[in-house]
Amino acid sequence: MKRAFDFVLSLLGLIIFFPVLLVISILIILDSKGGVFFGQKRVGKDETLFKLIKFRTMHTGSDKKGLLTVGHKDKRITHMGYFLRKSKLDELPQLLNILKGDMSFVGPRPEVPRYVEMYNEDQLKVLQVRPGLTDYASLEYIHESELLAKSENPEKTYIEEIMPAKLKLNQKYIREKSFFTDLKIIGKTMLKIIK
Numbered sequence: 001m002k003r004a005f006d007f008v009l010s011l012l013g014l015i016i017f018f019p020v021l022l023v024i025s026i027l028i029i030l031d032s033k034g035g036v037f038f039g040q041k042r043v044g045k046d047e048t049l050f051k052l053i054k055f056r057t058m059h060t061g062s063d064k065k066g067l068l069t070v071g072h073k074d075k076r077i078t079h080m081g082y083f084l085r086k087s088k089l090d091e092l093p094q095l096l097n098i099l100k101g102d103m104s105f106v107g108p109r110p111e112v113p114r115y116v117e118m119y120n121e122d123q124l125k126v127l128q129v130r131p132g133l134t135d136y137a138s139l140e141y142i143h144e145s146e147l148l149a150k151s152e153n154p155e156k157t158y159i160e161e162i163m164p165a166k167l168k169l170n171q172k173y174i175r176e177k178s179f180f181t182d183l184k185i186i187g188k189t190m191l192k193i194i195k
Contacts, residue, residue: 001179006105010098017092024055024089031080034060037093042110045130050102052110053093057081074145085145088193094133106182107132108170115163126170134189135173137166142192 014021025036038056041049058076077085084090097103103110110131119126141147141162151157173181 002104002182003101005179005182006098006103007101009105010095013095014099017095020089021092024084024092027080028056028078032059032078041113042131043113043116043127044102044110045127047116047124047127049113050097050110052102053096055084055090055093057084057090074149091133098133102131104130104132106135106173106185108135108173109138109166115159118159118163119167122171123164123167126167126174129174129177134185135170136185137169137173139185139188139192140169141166 028036034056036056038054038058039051040054042052044050057078058081059078081090094103098105107130108126116124116127144162147162148154148157173185
């Protein structure tokens with residue numbers, strides 16, 4: 001049932017938001033040099049690698065200078081990129097990931113391989129479910145880049161504090177997962193974005 005829900009809703013979303021996707025694509029092209037989309041390897045269900053798709057919010061090649069972004073201090077982010085990240089519109093292309101079956105609307109956010117290698121045996125259990133566009137951790141850490149911007153060592157803060165806390169919330173989701181829980185998380189996510 002969950003897969004059917006994801007497939008139908010992502011297809012409808014792509015159709016409904018097509019004009020928005022088109023306008024954003026044009027604005028990205030006008031704002032800075034480079035492609036419209038950014039693809040990054042992430043770890044999915046059963047440790048399967050897939051390419052997560054986002055709108056490009058950074059100058060081309062910026063990902064080679066570090067995996068984490070740190071709020072308004074991060075000079076790699078384009079003018080359009082700041083708006084897309086703040087509004088979460090940079091995530092819209094992940095409707096394609098959901099349509100393909102790489103992701104679900106609700107589930108633990110997919111992590112990059114480098115950080116997954118640091119998971120302990122218990123934390124690896126979050127990879128038993130399909131990753132999602134939103135979850136408890138996404139709601140709790142909606143301003144993660146601003147938190148990292150306050151740190152003297154953002155990567156250390158992420159690895160030692162934020163990542164373990166997010167994984168605990170991922171595990172909470174797995175324990176509580178149901179269609180009703182998914183609808184509740186989707187509703188809360190939409191409210192947070194609107195606010």
